[in-house]
Amino acid sequence: MNIPNDVKIITFSNSYTALFLNPSLTTVTQPAYEMGREAAAVLFKLIQKKKPASPIENRVLNSVLIARNSTKSELARQEDLKRESICRLQSS
Numbered sequence: 001m002n003i004p005n006d007v008k009i010i011t012f013s014n015s016y017t018a019l020f021l022n023p024s025l026t027t028v029t030q031p032a033y034e035m036g037r038e039a040a041a042v043l044f045k046l047i048q049k050k051k052p053a054s055p056i057e058n059r060v061l062n063s064v065l066i067a068r069n070s071t072k073s074e075l076a077r078q079e080d081l082k083r084e085s086i087c088r089l090q091s092s
Helices: 032-047 074-090
Strands: 011-013 025-029 062-065
Touching: none
Parallel strands: 011 025
Antiparallel strands: 025 062
16 A cells, blocks of 8 residues: 555644654644643633533634655655755755
């Protein structure tokens, strides 16, 4: 099986090892701090016996997709390599 030609892989949390794997892993960065803050706010309301507006409260928090080689086509990877080579030549 070939990644990303046969199957594409996306992970959560954007750990630093995702960048160094071969192919490097595409990740979704979750807003962990904001998630914890929102969860704590709901918990404090419940502890203070304040009823929520509805039994289910939805919160929408932004996440970030970091596209790497585990989801790129061969053509896109080749184009990246060309750009990297050009940048190296220009900086030399």
